[in-house]
Amino acid sequence: MATDEIAHIRREQPSPAAARLAARQGLGDRTDTIATSQGFRNRKWRDWRMFLFTGGLVVTSPEGYLAAYDWRTVRVLQFRRQDGLSCQALIDPQSNALDIGFGRIPLFQSAKAALGVSSWTNGAPFLYPNSWGDGIQDAVTRAQLPSTLERIEVGETVAFGPYSLNKDRVWDKEYGCSWSEIVEIFCRDGSFYLNGTQRRSQAPRSEVIERIPNLHLLMNACIELSPNVNTFGRLGRRQ
Template sequence: MAKPLPTSQPPSARSTALAQQAGLGEWKGYTYSPPQGLGHGRFRDWRLTLYVGGVTVTGGDEGYEGAFGWRDTRVLSYHRTLNGGLTDARYTLLDPRGDGVNIGPGINAIPRSTRQMIGFEDVVNGAAFYYPNDWGTYLDTCITQVQLPLDAARLQRGETLDFGEFKLGPNGIITRKRRATWAEVAKVTTYDGRVNFDNARGRSAIDPEMIAHIPNFKVFYSLCHHMSGSASG
C-alpha cells in the first residue's frame, strides 16, 4: 500500500485550539498521518500538524494532545539506516515541563539515568508518522534556527547551558565524570551515532556520547564547534 501524502485539509479543531493557545501561528499546510494497516489500529487517528511556530500532536482514543513551539521545545532523535535506507527515525518531543511524546518509526531507548539528567521520566508513545525525513528535518531546522542564536547569546553573557549529560559554559564542557576547557577541545566530530571530543593529541578530551541522548543535538553540536574553534583560533 502506498504511503498517503500529507493532507492539505485544514487542521482539526483540536489542533487549531492547541496551536492558538500555544501561539504557534499559521498552519504550514501539512498534516501527517500514521500507517493504517493491521497492528496500527490504536494510532489510526493520530495526527502531526505543522505550523509556522511549532507543531501539534493529537492522539485518537488515548486523547493525547501536545503543542510544541520552537523557542522552548527540546527534541531527541534516533536514526538508523540499513543498506542505505532509513529504518528508524524516532523523535522525542519535550515541552518545558518535561512532558512529551515519542513519534516516528523505531525506538529510542534512553537510559533512566540519562532521562533524569535531561529532566523527564516517561513520555507518551505516539504514532509512527509517515515521511519522518520531511517533518523531522522541519523540526530540527526550525528549533535550531530559533534556539541557536538565543543559546549563543546566553553563553556570551556567561551563562551555563544544560544539554542533559553535558553542561556548556563560556569556559568549557562539564559532564558527570569529566570536564575540559574549550582550549583543550581541538576537534568535535560525529561517527557511528556518537559525538566525539578530541584534544590536540587525538585523545578524548571528553567521553563520547550517543547523539540520540543529547537534546537539541544540532544546537549543541553547533555551539561546540563554535566555542572550540574560537578557543583554538
C-alpha cells in the same frame, strides 16, 4: 520517485481543538500534516496526526491526546536505528515526553530521570521520520541558537544532557577542556564526538545521540564557540 503514501492527508487542516491550541501557543501558520501508514495493519495509529507550523507542532489522537510543542522551548531526543529509520522524543517545558516515529528511544528509567523527564508517552509511528525529524532539529536550532549563545556570552552555563557549556570550556562529569582545544565536532555511528588537539586530550567523552537533547543545537553552539574547529558534521552523516 517514491509515491507519498499520505499525499491526500498533507493538506488536512487541524481539528478545532488543535487549531485553538496552536493559536494560543503562537505557533504561526500550518506548513504540513503528517500521518501514519493508513493500512489495516496500522489501524491503531492511522487517525493520529502531527500538524507542523512555522513555530512548532501539535500532535493529536482520536483518544484525546493533544499536545503542542514550541520550537523556542521544546527539547528533542533522536534515535536512528541500524536500518536508517529514526524516532524522536519531544519533551515539553513541563518535562512530559512523547516518543513518535519508527521504534522507541532505548533509554532506561535512570537515563530519563537524568534528563528530568517526568512522564513518557509512546505515540504514533508517523511516516517519513528522517525527513520531519531532521526538520524539527533544524527548526529548534534556528529558534534557540541565538538565545543560547547570548546566555553563554553573559556567563551562564547551558546543559545538554551529559554536556555543560560556558563561554570558556565544555565538560561532562569526568572530563573538560577549553574551547580552543577542540578541533573536531561530529556524529558517527550513533554517537557524538568532541575531539581535542592534545594526544591525551581532556575533551569530554563521546555519548550516544539519544541521550543528548537538541543535538543539532548543541553541535552548532559548539562550532560557534570553538575557534580552532576544522571538522564537523551533521547528525546521521557518516564522516
